[in-house]
Amino acid sequence: MSLEIQNLHVRIEEREILRGLDLTVRKGETHALMGPNGSGKSTLANTIMGNPNYEVTEGRILFNGEDLTEADPDERARAGLFMAFQYPATIPGVSVANFLRMAVNARREEPIKVKEFGSMLGENMELLKIDRQFTSRYLNEGFSGGEKKRAEILQMAMLKPEIAVLDETDSGLDIDALRIVSGGVDALRGPEMGSLIITHYTRILDYIKPDFVHIMLDGRIVREGGPDLADTLEEQGYDFIREEVAAADAS
Amino acid sequence: MPASSADWLADARQAALEAYEAEPVPTWRRSGFWTTSLRNLDVDALEPRRYEAVADAAELPAVVRDALDDEPGALIVQRGGSTVHLRVDDDLAAQGVVVCSLEQAVADHGDLVREWYMRRLSETEGKFPAATAAFWTGGVFVHVPKNVRVERPIQSVYVIDEPGTAQYAHTLAVVGEHAECAIREYCLGDDIDGQALHAGAFELYARPGAKAKVAHFQDWGRGEIYDISTKRVEIARDAHVSWVPVHLGGRLTKQTLDIVTAEPGSDMRHTGLYFTERDEHLDLFTTDLHEAGHTTGDTVWKGALTGESRASYEGLIEIVENAQESHTYLQTHQMLLSQKAKGDAIPSLIVKTDSVSASHGGTVGELDEEQIFYMMSRGIPRIEAVRTLVEGYFEEVVQRLDDPGLEALVRRRIGEKLLAAEDQVREFVGHRAGAAQEA
Numbered sequence: 001m002s003l004e005i006q007n008l009h010v011r012i013e014e015r016e017i018l019r020g021l022d023l024t025v026r027k028g029e030t031h032a033l034m035g036p037n038g039s040g041k042s043t044l045a046n047t048i049m050g051n052p053n054y055e056v057t058e059g060r061i062l063f064n065g066e067d068l069t070e071a072d073p074d075e076r077a078r079a080g081l082f083m084a085f086q087y088p089a090t091i092p093g094v095s096v097a098n099f100l101r102m103a104v105n106a107r108r109e110e111p112i113k114v115k116e117f118g119s120m121l122g123e124n125m126e127l128l129k130i131d132r133q134f135t136s137r138y139l140n141e142g143f144s145g146g147e148k149k150r151a152e153i154l155q156m157a158m159l160k161p162e163i164a165v166l167d168e169t170d171s172g173l174d175i176d177a178l179r180i181v182s183g184g185v186d187a188l189r190g191p192e193m194g195s196l197i198i199t200h201y202t203r204i205l206d207y208i209k210p211d212f213v214h215i216m217l218d219g220r221i222v223r224e225g226g227p228d229l230a231d232t233l234e235e236q237g238y239d240f241i242r243e244e245v246a247a248a249d250a251s
Numbered sequence: 252m253p254a255s256s257a258d259w260l261a262d263a264r265q266a267a268l269e270a271y272e273a274e275p276v277p278t279w280r281r282s283g284f285w286t287t288s289l290r291n292l293d294v295d296a297l298e299p300r301r302y303e304a305v306a307d308a309a310e311l312p313a314v315v316r317d318a319l320d321d322e323p324g325a326l327i328v329q330r331g332g333s334t335v336h337l338r339v340d341d342d343l344a345a346q347g348v349v350v351c352s353l354e355q356a357v358a359d360h361g362d363l364v365r366e367w368y369m370r371r372l373s374e375t376e377g378k379f380p381a382a383t384a385a386f387w388t389g390g391v392f393v394h395v396p397k398n399v400r401v402e403r404p405i406q407s408v409y410v411i412d413e414p415g416t417a418q419y420a421h422t423l424a425v426v427g428e429h430a431e432c433a434i435r436e437y438c439l440g441d442d443i444d445g446q447a448l449h450a451g452a453f454e455l456y457a458r459p460g461a462k463a464k465v466a467h468f469q470d471w472g473r474g475e476i477y478d479i480s481t482k483r484v485e486i487a488r489d490a491h492v493s494w495v496p497v498h499l500g501g502r503l504t505k506q507t508l509d510i511v512t513a514e515p516g517s518d519m520r521h522t523g524l525y526f527t528e529r530d531e532h533l534d535l536f537t538t539d540l541h542e543a544g545h546t547t548g549d550t551v552w553k554g555a556l557t558g559e560s561r562a563s564y565e566g567l568i569e570i571v572e573n574a575q576e577s578h579t580y581l582q583t584h585q586m587l588l589s590q591k592a593k594g595d596a597i598p599s600l601i602v603k604t605d606s607v608s609a610s611h612g613g614t615v616g617e618l619d620e621e622q623i624f625y626m627m628s629r630g631i632p633r634i635e636a637v638r639t640l641v642e643g644y645f646e647e648v649v650q651r652l653d654d655p656g657l658e659a660l661v662r663r664r665i666g667e668k669l670l671a672a673e674d675q676v677r678e679f680v681g682h683r684a685g686a687a688q689e690a
Binding site for chain 1: 619620621622624625626627628629630631632633635636639640642643644645646647
């Protein structure tokens with residue numbers, strides 16, 4: 001059970017953003033992918049999920065051995081992939097509850113029973129400290145930054161993906177919101193889910209300890225290691241790694 | 252007919268007939284691509300058809316029975332040129348509420364009708380308003396007396412279910428001082444094979460302190476029904492009207508819809524919805540007219556187009572001289588759901604005074620690929636995502652109906668139209684996704 005990315009090259013509007021990226025995330029593992037702005041982190045997340053604006057020119061995305069490189073986003077989702085968006089879209093006129101029900105039912109043969117859905121929703125809302133009336137609001141309409149991110153994690157909790165990609169879920173959150181959101185993510189971790197946490201900063205990793213850390217620069221992964229790699233990055237910064245990589249390339 | 256023999260009305264009809272004969276058949280043109288033409292309508296082949304009345308609502312045409320799903324306080328139905336059904340609940344009658352044909356009202360409530368009849372309408376507004384004023388038969392009259400509160404809606408229906416029909420329709424409604432009521436008017440057509448015309452006039456007067464909810468539900472079906480109508484609502488001091496015209500079908504519709512806050516403290520909420528498909532042509536001009544200061548308005552119109560349909564919405568806010576301290580805004584949105592549909596949504600503003608706030612905005616757009624991607628990333632297939640987004644887009648205006656029965660009917664009809672257009676919507680959206688990838 002794994003997501004395998006092999007030699008991925010991705011273009012957007014004639015510009016190559018990913019330039020041969022390899023990464024494997026197995027169920028039960030937590031990976032952190034770190035990188036400065038413009039390194040291609042969000043491009044990777046969007047490409048994994050099949051955003052039609054991103055064009056794969058080379059390489060493959062395998063999920064449980066199946067090639068999903070050309071699959072539509074809804075097929076990927078039903079196969080067990082999930083992405084928490086950095087900037088989730090607003091869906092006017094569709095309540096959080098209705099949206100969740102639609103999404104849950106999209107991966108089932110029989111629609112979920114009202115009672116089962118209700119109790120599942122109740123539990124997960126408690127986990128994320130979400131107010132009851134939240135579910136009758138239109139999805140993301142007028143939501144604060146923290147509410148949007150909580151709504152993303154609520155969806156993740158309801159959909160129980162095998163592999164989840166969290167695209168800068170920590171960005172724009174104050175400390176309290178960060179604690180709640182990352183606490184929720186941490187609680188959802190386990191042998192049944194693998195996650196790829198994409199972040200610019202190390203602070204979310206204070207709440208969610210990753211098993212593996214990858215550092216990305218200019219569309220490729222340039223360093224990989226355990227949790228201590230994040231500490232090194234915190235102390236020395238991206239410039240240090242950039243210089244190291246440049247030196248290695250030159251020699 | 253004795254009712255129509257009232258002298259004042261005979262004089263009014265004569266004046267209208269003269270105006271009708273003097274006017275040519277109009278073509279409506281304005282800058283850009285827009286023209287509304289009646290060259291395909293053979294008016295001379297149409298005639299007002301007469302029908303026998305039915306006492307039992309179960310004997311009404313199916314298209315009427317399907318639309319009316321709950322028990323109204325009063326129901327009046329005009330089929331072709333004849334009033335074929337009238338039922339007013341005893342408790343409404345006991346409160347002094349009058350619902351009957353306009354013909355009957357001229358006979359029974361002559362002074363009241365004469366006081367209000369065409370106060371805000373004129374036979375000089377064009378050939379079709381003149382024709383309606385000259386030729387109307389049947390008609391609808393509603394009067395809710397002062398201080399009376401009517402709980403259940405008053406429903407009027409105009410139905411056309413045979414080709415060759417010319418229906419000249421006139422509704423007059425007066426909601427008395429501090430009275431409250433909900434009025435729903437339906438224009439319903441069967442899927443007739445041939446042409447028909449509905450030339451309508453609607454006038455409603457909300458007296459000081461009154462509160463009225465007014466809905467127009469138009470669905471002329473798939474036949475060749477032309478609708479050329481003028482609807483006008485006047486709101487007096489401290490009165491409030493929420494008006495929701497809904498247009499869900501008709502071969503060609505040309506309507507003028509005006510709502511007037513006539514005295515200080517009057518307040519309008521004006522909400523419109525349209526969905527055109529196939530080769531339908533819809534041309535709407537609305538005016539929010541603020542005739543007095545300290546009046547308020549809130550207007551939202553939303554539309555969607557599929558097939559090769561054409562829809563034009565023009566919405567004007569007009570604030571007259573000396574109408575200071577009026578506050579109003581108008582928003583209009585239009586969504587194109589097929590490559591061949593064409594439309595526009597034009598808000599405009601005429602302000603002749605100072606110390607007012609008035610704003611307006613209009614958009615014409617397509618579905619947002621980012622929203623579709625977001626929904627698909629949750630496992631929702633593209634076509635279902637599109638359907639949900641369009642339904643969600645309309646939800647804001649559907650809810651402003653504030654009428655569960657009618658809301659359900661409108662949602663159902665929107666769902667059916669989206670289903671009917673599924674292939675073109677999928678192709679259109681797919682095409683756009685492809686184009687984005689190539690970019």
